Amino acid sequence: xxxxxxHDGRLAELEEQVQELQTKLAELDEQQVELPPSRAERPxxxxxxxxxxxxxxxxxxxxxxxxD
Amino acid sequence: MRQQRIxxxxxxxxxxxxxxxxxxxxMTLIVVDHDAxxxxxxxxxxxxxxxxDVGQLKVYALRDKLAILCxxxxxxxxPRNVHDFTDGELRLMAQQxxxxxxxxxxxxxxxxLNHLLYSQLMMLYQGVHRLGQSGQVIITRPGSPCLKCCLDxxxxxxxxxxxxxxxLGVHTGAVAQLAVQVLVQELAARGGSxxxxxxxxNVSVLFTSHMASELTPSGPGIVCFAATGDPECEVCxxxxxxx
Numbered sequence: 556x557x558x559x560x561x562h563d564g565r566l567a568e569l570e571e572q573v574q575e576l577q578t579k580l581a582e583l584d585e586q587q588v589e590l591p592p593s594r595a596e597r598p599x600x601x602x603x604x605x606x607x608x609x610x611x612x613x614x615x616x617x618x619x620x621x622x623d
Numbered sequence: 624m625r626q627q628r629i630x631x632x633x634x635x636x637x638x639x640x641x642x643x644x645x646x647x648x649x650m651t652l653i654v655v656d657h658d659a660x661x662x663x664x665x666x667x668x669x670x671x672x673x674x675x676d677v678g679q680l681k682v683y684a685l686r687d688k689l690a691i692l693c694x695x696x697x698x699x700x701x702p703r704n705v706h707d708f709t710d711g712e713l714r715l716m717a718q719q720x721x722x723x724x725x726x727x728x729x730x731x732x733x734x735x736l737n738h739l740l741y742s743q744l745m746m747l748y749q750g751v752h753r754l755g756q757s758g759q760v761i762i763t764r765p766g767s768p769c770l771k772c773c774l775d776x777x778x779x780x781x782x783x784x785x786x787x788x789x790x791l792g793v794h795t796g797a798v799a800q801l802a803v804q805v806l807v808q809e810l811a812a813r814g815g816s817x818x819x820x821x822x823x824x825n826v827s828v829l830f831t832s833h834m835a836s837e838l839t840p841s842g843p844g845i846v847c848f849a850a851t852g853d854p855e856c857e858v859c860x861x862x863x864x865x866x
Contacts (some may be wrong), residue, residue: 610838611848614830615775618759621750622785623635623728 627810628653630716630723630744632705632736634681635664636790637749638726639671639688640799645724646689646696648807653716656681657704668792705732710739717743722806725749726799730782737763737770741858745809746770747802755790757836758798760805760829761850762818768852769859773827775850794833801831801845825849 627650631641634656645652660676676684682700689696705713705727713736717723722745727733733748740746741763748761748770761773776782808817818826828848832839838846852859 614828614838614846614848617752617757618750618761618828618830619774619776619781620783620785621728621752621759622790623633623637623726623750 627651627721628719629806630720631655631726632723632732633726633728634658634685635726636670636792636795637751637799637802638724639681639685640796641724641726641749641803642685642689642698643671643692644800644803645806646693646698648803649695651697651699653699653701653720654682654685655701655703655705655708655716657702657707660684663787669790669795670792705729705735713739714743720744721810722747724802724806728784730776730779730784733782734771734776734779738858741765741769745806747806749798749802751785751790751795751798753785755794756834757830757832758794758801759831760798760802762805762827762829763859767825767859768827768850769856771858772852772856773850797831797833797843801829805829822847823849 629645629650629652631638631645631652631654634642634654635658638654638656642652642654658681660670660672660679660681662674662677664670664672664681665674665677671688672681672684676688680700680702682698682702686698686700689698708716717740723736723740725733725736725746725748727736728750736746742765745762745764748763749759750761751758761770763769763773771777774782805818816824822829826847827850830838830846830848831844832846833843835842838844854860
């Protein structure tokens, strides 16, 4: 059984695949594909806005400062 | 109204004007204030006091003034600080009265009065804001939100006294008049509540603006607010639950 020739054939096949992948990688490098920013670089997710102060809130802050 | 006795705490700019208006309604007054009249109290029309009263204790100067202006006025004068009365003494004096008008601007005294007297009688707390541009009358009754809840404060440090404010007599007078007006109407109603009927059952805070403002764009006016009582409040919490 020609075991050695089978190995050679498989090796050649794998080398060919590696070559293809390297070519694709080089192409992607050339295209400068933009990757998504890392978590730290991402802008903060929009949060629920704080409730708007009511008229009563404004009055409450005022009625604590008094003179008689 | 002669039989009606009113507990008046504070005899300064607002309190002295309260006293005159109440005396004009023939009410009997129990007045508490430990201060003496100082020269700055007599500038312009800030209080009822005049230069000749400087150095005299306010409660006595006020009693003398009312004896001239309203000869039938009955004034029981107490020249002591609110803090110098025991709890029992304050409660006893309140027991003799139909309502209390508070014209004190010290946080600790205000919260002590609220704590001690809230469940006994109707109380009207008055204050004037910065430069006299606006003021307030806070009304508490057993069952309604107490002063602590109306002001939304946990302790006395959150209440700031505005010292030596150059408010005019017309400003302090407007607050004093509003409080007495509400008081007289409420007492005259004998059971009904004109305040509740006309302004809403839950109204506790009357904010009075003395000029056109965001709240009163058309000019001077009164805006009413319903404060919310804290069910956990140690002063009014239980009474609110029972309501």
